[in-house]
Amino acid sequence: MRVSFPHMGNSYIPLSALLSNLGAEVVLPPRPTSRTIDLGALHAPEFVCLPFKVNLGDNLRALEMGADTLAMVSGMWACRFGYYGRVQHQILRDAGFTFDSILLGRDDLGSVFRKFRNTADGNLAAAWLRAFRVFRRKAAAVDAIEREARAKRPLERDRGATSNALEAGLSQVHRARDTREVDTSLAEGLEALRSVETDERDEPPLQVTVLGEIFAVLEPSLNFDIERTLGESGVATHPVLSVYRWLMRPLKMDLGITLDELRARRATRPYIAYVLGGEEHQTISGTINAARKGHDGVIHLYPFTCMPENICRTVLPRIEEEYGIPVLNICLDEHASPTGVSTRLEAFIDLMRQRRKSAGGRSTSLERSPG
Amino acid sequence: MVKVGVPRALSYYRYFPMWKTMLEGMGAQVVVSEPTGRVLLEEGVRHCLDDICVPVKLFFGHALSLKDKADAIFVSRVVSVEKGDSDTYTCPKLIGLPDMVKGSLDGLPPMLEFVMDVQNRSLKASVKSLAATLGVPPSSAKNAFESSLEVQARYESELLRGLAPGAAMSKVLPDGNGSRGSEEARDTSFHRDPLSIALVGHDYLVHDSFISHDLPSRLNKLGAKAVLMSEVPDSVIEKETARYPEISWSYEKELLGAASHFLGRPDIDGVMMVIGFACGPDSIIAEIIAREVRRPESPPLTTLVLDEHTGQAGVATRVEAFVELIRRSRNKR
Numbered sequence: 001m002r003v004s005f006p007h008m009g010n011s012y013i014p015l016s017a018l019l020s021n022l023g024a025e026v027v028l029p030p031r032p033t034s035r036t037i038d039l040g041a042l043h044a045p046e047f048v049c050l051p052f053k054v055n056l057g058d059n060l061r062a063l064e065m066g067a068d069t070l071a072m073v074s075g076m077w078a079c080r081f082g083y084y085g086r087v088q089h090q091i092l093r094d095a096g097f098t099f100d101s102i103l104l105g106r107d108d109l110g111s112v113f114r115k116f117r118n119t120a121d122g123n124l125a126a127a128w129l130r131a132f133r134v135f136r137r138k139a140a141a142v143d144a145i146e147r148e149a150r151a152k153r154p155l156e157r158d159r160g161a162t163s164n165a166l167e168a169g170l171s172q173v174h175r176a177r178d179t180r181e182v183d184t185s186l187a188e189g190l191e192a193l194r195s196v197e198t199d200e201r202d203e204p205p206l207q208v209t210v211l212g213e214i215f216a217v218l219e220p221s222l223n224f225d226i227e228r229t230l231g232e233s234g235v236a237t238h239p240v241l242s243v244y245r246w247l248m249r250p251l252k253m254d255l256g257i258t259l260d261e262l263r264a265r266r267a268t269r270p271y272i273a274y275v276l277g278g279e280e281h282q283t284i285s286g287t288i289n290a291a292r293k294g295h296d297g298v299i300h301l302y303p304f305t306c307m308p309e310n311i312c313r314t315v316l317p318r319i320e321e322e323y324g325i326p327v328l329n330i331c332l333d334e335h336a337s338p339t340g341v342s343t344r345l346e347a348f349i350d351l352m353r354q355r356r357k358s359a360g361g362r363s364t365s366l367e368r369s370p371g
Numbered sequence: 372m373v374k375v376g377v378p379r380a381l382s383y384y385r386y387f388p389m390w391k392t393m394l395e396g397m398g399a400q401v402v403v404s405e406p407t408g409r410v411l412l413e414e415g416v417r418h419c420l421d422d423i424c425v426p427v428k429l430f431f432g433h434a435l436s437l438k439d440k441a442d443a444i445f446v447s448r449v450v451s452v453e454k455g456d457s458d459t460y461t462c463p464k465l466i467g468l469p470d471m472v473k474g475s476l477d478g479l480p481p482m483l484e485f486v487m488d489v490q491n492r493s494l495k496a497s498v499k500s501l502a503a504t505l506g507v508p509p510s511s512a513k514n515a516f517e518s519s520l521e522v523q524a525r526y527e528s529e530l531l532r533g534l535a536p537g538a539a540m541s542k543v544l545p546d547g548n549g550s551r552g553s554e555e556a557r558d559t560s561f562h563r564d565p566l567s568i569a570l571v572g573h574d575y576l577v578h579d580s581f582i583s584h585d586l587p588s589r590l591n592k593l594g595a596k597a598v599l600m601s602e603v604p605d606s607v608i609e610k611e612t613a614r615y616p617e618i619s620w621s622y623e624k625e626l627l628g629a630a631s632h633f634l635g636r637p638d639i640d641g642v643m644m645v646i647g648f649a650c651g652p653d654s655i656i657a658e659i660i661a662r663e664v665r666r667p668e669s670p671p672l673t674t675l676v677l678d679e680h681t682g683q684a685g686v687a688t689r690v691e692a693f694v695e696l697i698r699r700s701r702n703k704r
C-alpha cells in the first residue's frame with residue numbers, strides 16, 4: 001500500500017509514523033507551494049474554501065508520485081471540512097485516477113482499522129498500539145520543538161539560524177523509527193535550538209497571538225509563513241492552535257486540551273451563542289485571552305468565504321473595543337499576494353510599537369483604556 | 372402597540388406565516404421590509420464583509436431598511452430543524468445570524484431573537500422566552516403559538532401544491548405577505564412546446580426576484596414552467612437522500628434530495644441549480660449533485676451562480692441558453 005494524505009503544517013511527521021508503523025509505504029508530496037495550490041484550484045469547485053484546493057493539490061502531486069491510496073479524515077466536523085475527502089476523492093476519480101480511499105470518520109473506525117490487515121507486521125492490534133505510541137510521541141516532540149523555535153526566533157542574532165535549527169530538529173524527529181529515537185532526536189533538537197545565539201534587546205519583543213481557521217494558522221504555504229516572517233522581524237508569536245492539539249482533540253485523551261476547549265466555549269458564548277462547527281471558540285476566547293495576557297496584538301487568519309471565521313470577523317471588532325487589543329484580519333485566497341500581506345504586517349507591527357510606546361513601556365490591557 | 376420589523380430575507384421565506392401569526396397573537400404589529408431593491412442591496416453590501424454570501428448581505432440590507440419603521444427587529448436563529456437521531460443543523464451563518472447582526476449593524480432598534488433548535492429545545496420554549504421579552508402573559512402566548520402552527524401548516528401545504536412563497540402567503544395570511552404581489556403567472560399553456568425546468572436552490576435566492584432577476588417568471592416567458600423544490604414532500608426527500616452518504620446540513624440535504632428526485636423524473640426537461648456566490652454549503656453540495664447524483668441518462672443540469680454583481684443580462688443569457696439547449700436536444704430525440 002502506497003498511501004498519502006494532505007499536508008497541514010508539520011502533521012506529516014506523526015501521521016507518517018502512524019502509517020509506516022502499520023506497514024504502509026508513505027508517499028509524501030512536497031510541502032505545498034503555489035504550484036500545489038494552482039493544481040488544486042484547477043480541479044476544485046471555484047467557491048470552495050482554500051484549504052480544499054491545497055489538499056486537492058497535495059493529492060494530485062501524491063498520485064503523480066505513485067500513491068495508490070489516499071487517506072483523509074471525514075465527517076467529524078460540522079463545516080465543509082467534513083466533506084472534503086468525499087468530494088476530493090470523487091473529483092480525482094472523475095479525472096481518471098484510480099486509488100483506494102481511507103476516509104477516517106467516527107462511524108467507520110472498524111474498516112479503517114482492518115485496512116492494514118495485510119500490511120501490518122504480526123498482530124494487527126499490537127501494530128496499531130505500537131503505531132499509535134510513536135505517533136503520539138512524535139506529535140508531542142514536534143510541538144515542543146516548534147515552541148522552542150517560536151520563543152527563540154525573535155531574539156536570534158543571525159537571521160534564519162532558528163529556522164535552520166528547527167528544520168534540522170524536525171527532520172530528525174521525522175526520521176526516528178521508534179519512541180526511543182524520538183526522545184533522543186527531541187533532546188538534540190531542543191539543544192540545538194537553545195544554542196542558537198541571541199542578541200540583547202532593549203525591550204522585550206512584541207507579543208502576538210495568532211489565531212483563526214486551522215489550516216490558515218498552521219499551514220505556512222497558506223499564510224506565507226507568517227510565524228517565521230513575524231519572528232524574524234523580532235515579534236514573538238503565540239498560535240492558539242497546534243498540530244498536536246488538532247490531532248489529540250478528537251481522541252479526548254489529553255485532559256488539558258479537553259478542559260481548555262470547554263473553557264473556550266464558555267468564553268465565546270456571550271459573543272457567539274451557538275457552536276458553529278469551526279474554530280470560532282478558539283478565535284474568540286483566544287482574542288480575549290491575548291488581551292488578558294497583555295499581548296500587543298492579535299492576528300486573525302482565515303480563508304476567503306470561511307464561514308465560522310467570517311462570523312468571528314464580524315464579532316471581533318466588539319472584542320477589540322471592549323478589551324482594547326488591536327486585531328489584524330487577514331483573509332487568504334489563492335490570489336492573495338505575499339507583498340500585500342507583508343505590507344499589512346509591517347504596518348501592524350508599527351501600530352503595536354506605537355501603542356506600546358504611548359502606553360509607556362509594557363502594559364497590560366487592564367491598564368489601557370478601552371478603544 | 373409594539374411594532375416588530377421582520378426582514379424579508381433568509382428564513383422569512385420558510386417561516387413568515389408562523390412568525391407573523393405568533394407575533395400578532397402576542398399583540399404586536401408586524402412590519403415587513405419592502406422587497407429587495409438596489410438601494411437596499413447596496414446598504415447590505417456596505418455593512419457586510421466582501422466574502423459573505425449574498426443572502427446574508429440581503430438580510431443586512433432588509434434589517435437596516437427597517438431601522439426607522441419598527442420598535443424591534445425580529446432576527447431568527449435557526450440552528451436545527453430536523454428532529455431525529457442523527458446530528459443535523461443548518462448553515463453556520465443561520466446559526467450565527469443574530470451574533471453577526473449584533474456585531475455589524477449599529478443603530479438598529481433592539482433585536483428580538485427567536486431560536487429554532489428543535490434537536491435541543493422545544494419551539495414552545497422559544498415562544499415562551501419571546502413572550503417574556505414582549506411582556507405577554509403565558510396564556511395568550513400559548514394561543515398565539517397554537518394558531519401560528521396551524522397557519523404554518525396551511526402555508527406548507529400550499530407550497531406542496533406548487534405555489535411560490537408569495538402566493539402561498541397571500542392564501543394563508545389575511546393581508547398576504549404585506550407587499551404588492553409580484554406573483555409570477557405560471558401558465559405556460561400559450562406555448563406550443565412547454566418545458567418543465569426544476570429549480571434547485573435556497574428559497575431566499577430563487578424567490579428574491581431582485582437577486583434572481585425574476586428567475587421563475589423569466590423561465591415562464593420562455594415557455595418553461597418552473598417546478599419548485601418546495602413541492603417535493605419530505606418523505607420523497609428522505610427517500611432520495613438515503614441513497615447517498617449522509618449530509619448534516621438540513622437545507623443542503625433538501626437540495627440533494629430534490630435534485631436527485633428531479634434528475635430521475637421523466638417529465639422534467641432540465642434542472643437548474645441556483646447557488647449563491649460565497650455560499651459555503653452550496654459549494655460542496657453543487658459538486659456532490661453534479662458528481663454523485665447526475666447520471667448519463669439524467670436531463671440536462673446547469674448551475675446558475677447569483678451574486679450582487681450578476682446583471683440582468685447575464686442571467687437572461689444563461690437562462691435562454693439553457694432553455695435553447697433543452698429544446699434542441701429534445702428535437703433531436
Ligand code: SF4
Nearest residue numbers: 049079080081306307
Ligand atoms: S472552517 Fe472555513 S476553511 Fe474550514 S471547512 Fe469551514 S469554511 Fe472551509
Ligand code: SF4
Nearest residue numbers: 424426462464650651
Ligand atoms: S446556506 Fe449559503 S446562502 Fe444560506 S446563509 Fe449559509 S452560506 Fe449563506
